[in-house]
Amino acid sequence: MSAAPVLERPAVEPHLDPALAAREDVRPTGRRLGPGRRRRLAWLLGPSVLLGLWTVSSATGLLDPRILSEPWTVVATAGELIADGRLQENLAISAQRAGLGLFFGIVVGAVLALLAGLSRVGEALIDGPVQIKRAIPGLALIPLLILWFGIDETMKVLTITLGVFVPIYLQTHAGLRGIDLRYVELAQTVGLSRAAFIRKVVLPGALPGFFLGLRFAVTGAWVSLVVVEQINATSGIGYMMELARTYGQTNIIVLGLAVYGILGLLSDGAVRFLERKALSWQRTLAG
Amino acid sequence: MAAHPGGLTAVASSGTVRSAVGSSSGTAPATGAGNAVSVRNLIRSFGPKGVLNGVDLDIAPGEFVALLGPSGCGKSTLLRALAGLDHDVRGSGVISVPERVSVVFQDSRLLPWDSVLGNVTLGLREHDADSRARKALAEVGLAGREKSWPHELSGGEQQRVALARSLVREPQLLLADEPFGALDALTRIKMHGLLQDLVAAHRPAVLLVTHDVDEAIALADRIVVLDSGRVATVRTVTPEISTAVDAAGHEALRRDLLADLGVVGTSH
Numbered sequence: 001m002s003a004a005p006v007l008e009r010p011a012v013e014p015h016l017d018p019a020l021a022a023r024e025d026v027r028p029t030g031r032r033l034g035p036g037r038r039r040r041l042a043w044l045l046g047p048s049v050l051l052g053l054w055t056v057s058s059a060t061g062l063l064d065p066r067i068l069s070e071p072w073t074v075v076a077t078a079g080e081l082i083a084d085g086r087l088q089e090n091l092a093i094s095a096q097r098a099g100l101g102l103f104f105g106i107v108v109g110a111v112l113a114l115l116a117g118l119s120r121v122g123e124a125l126i127d128g129p130v131q132i133k134r135a136i137p138g139l140a141l142i143p144l145l146i147l148w149f150g151i152d153e154t155m156k157v158l159t160i161t162l163g164v165f166v167p168i169y170l171q172t173h174a175g176l177r178g179i180d181l182r183y184v185e186l187a188q189t190v191g192l193s194r195a196a197f198i199r200k201v202v203l204p205g206a207l208p209g210f211f212l213g214l215r216f217a218v219t220g221a222w223v224s225l226v227v228v229e230q231i232n233a234t235s236g237i238g239y240m241m242e243l244a245r246t247y248g249q250t251n252i253i254v255l256g257l258a259v260y261g262i263l264g265l266l267s268d269g270a271v272r273f274l275e276r277k278a279l280s281w282q283r284t285l286a287g
Numbered sequence: 288m289a290a291h292p293g294g295l296t297a298v299a300s301s302g303t304v305r306s307a308v309g310s311s312s313g314t315a316p317a318t319g320a321g322n323a324v325s326v327r328n329l330i331r332s333f334g335p336k337g338v339l340n341g342v343d344l345d346i347a348p349g350e351f352v353a354l355l356g357p358s359g360c361g362k363s364t365l366l367r368a369l370a371g372l373d374h375d376v377r378g379s380g381v382i383s384v385p386e387r388v389s390v391v392f393q394d395s396r397l398l399p400w401d402s403v404l405g406n407v408t409l410g411l412r413e414h415d416a417d418s419r420a421r422k423a424l425a426e427v428g429l430a431g432r433e434k435s436w437p438h439e440l441s442g443g444e445q446q447r448v449a450l451a452r453s454l455v456r457e458p459q460l461l462l463a464d465e466p467f468g469a470l471d472a473l474t475r476i477k478m479h480g481l482l483q484d485l486v487a488a489h490r491p492a493v494l495l496v497t498h499d500v501d502e503a504i505a506l507a508d509r510i511v512v513l514d515s516g517r518v519a520t521v522r523t524v525t526p527e528i529s530t531a532v533d534a535a536g537h538e539a540l541r542r543d544l545l546a547d548l549g550v551v552g553t554s555h
Contacts, residue, residue, distance in 0.1 A: 182396055185372055185396075188372065189370055189372070189388075189390040190409050190452070200401070204398070204400040204401070207400070279400075281399055281400045281436050
């Protein structure tokens with residue numbers, strides 16, 4: 001038998017069918033340029049490495065607890081705050097604010113994007129103002145919002161909404177505008193009504209853009225939340241951290257940061273999960 | 288009255304009278320009587336350059352016409368005018384087409400986010416749309432692939448779905464714009480056979496735009512050669528000539544058509 005170029009490692013996992021698994025499987029294997037198959041929970045690796053570094057630096061005394069509390073102190077603090085109910089209470093309020101702001105922002109952004117994407121009049125009316133809003137840092141509006149709405153929940157939810165709707169609008173609008181004109185022609189030749197055209201072509205075609213916007217929006221919602229909760233708030237995770245700053249309680253500040261981080265990671269994961277389900281027709285490197 | 292619904296940003300092409308044959312309004316031009324398609328003095332231009340410079344064309348019900356011509360001669364512009372897809376193009380003339388018109392494009396143009404079945408039923412309003420679509424898919428040899436995504440099919444299979452999507456509407460006129468241009472030679476030959484079977488079964492009038500002389504001879508009853516936006520020659524293809532490459536007259540017709548197209552000295 002002549003020597004064929006054969007890689008040492010097995011190219012693929014054994015076949016599921018036991019009859020085939022026993023057979024010889026020798027093949028030349030080229031270099032693969034794509035990132036390969038998806039692995040479950042692979043996204044946990046990066047955060048775990050960070051957590052590991054933090055733990056080791058604290059344990060070896062490399063990291064002064066006055067600068068950054070040790071992980072176990074933060075866990076203990078979490079235990080105490082859960083025991084006396086403060087963490088859940090503040091978390092529930094924070095989640096409610098972020099959720100409401102996100103909901104209104106998604107609705108406003110998606111509706112504006114549809115109006116601007118489907119009619120020239122809509123685009124002329126809507127796109128300019130949104131671009132102006134985009135140029136103004138969302139947090140610079142807070143003084144005005146406080147003057148108008150006071151410091152209650154309305155102001156907080158509105159600030160988050162204003163931060164959320166912009167990326168939803170931008171990405172959904174870009175998605176709509178990016179729909180191939182060939183599909184529009186097709187819709188015309190098969191005689192789709194306008195409603196059916198929107199349902200069958202426009203909405204599915206804009207969905208990838210919408211999900212991209214949603215990922216920006218979810219992150220943006222937490223960012224806005226942090227800011228509104230550290231200004232004149234009397235509840236919420238941000239308030240809890242702000243209070244801890246006054247008393248120099250690094251452990252509570254770090255706990256707040258960890259909670260924000262976990263919430264952000266979980267919500268991004270949730271959006272990505274939805275995205276994979278909704279866009280299963282796509283064939284991309286993300287797999 | 289108009290046979291084609293307006294597009295997203297429809298700008299009416301100035302001066303063209305478009306009518307559906309068989310509509311009761313009586314404004315259909317007298318020249319179109321009895322024909323599936325009737326085109327009179329059609330002019331279309333992009334900018335200052337005329338693309339169609341007065342085209343006249345009639346297609347009888349059930350007739351298969353191939354539109355042959357070099358690139359840029361206006362054959363796609365003519366097909367798009369018949370399909371009502373030229374909202375933004377200036378021009379004039381009289382076009383009369385049947386009520387039910389289907390278009391097959393060079394790309395299969397399947398919606399990537401809809402299943403094969405969903406693509407075939409696209410725009411069907413009848414309650415039995417699904418069963419009719421399944422039947423059409425079986426006709427093109429794709430029974431059992433209803434739930435596949437378009438990207439899971441080969442190029443030839445995608446184009447067969449596009450054919451099923453056109454025929455499920457039982458068109459009186461089938462417009463095909465180089466439908467097999469993107470397929471490999473073997474698949475193209477199989478698709479020729481399939482298209483012939485489907486046309487024989489459904490009997491639509493067909494206008495096939497192509498630049499392939501052999502495809503035109505194999506499929507068409509009549510070949511219209513377009514040159515510089517005008518009908519240059521019209522040649523009839525007898526069934527004997529179209530069925531066999533070695534039939535008497537086949538080679539002569541091929542040579543004549545190549546000469547019409549300005550290709551001279553081709554020996555094979």
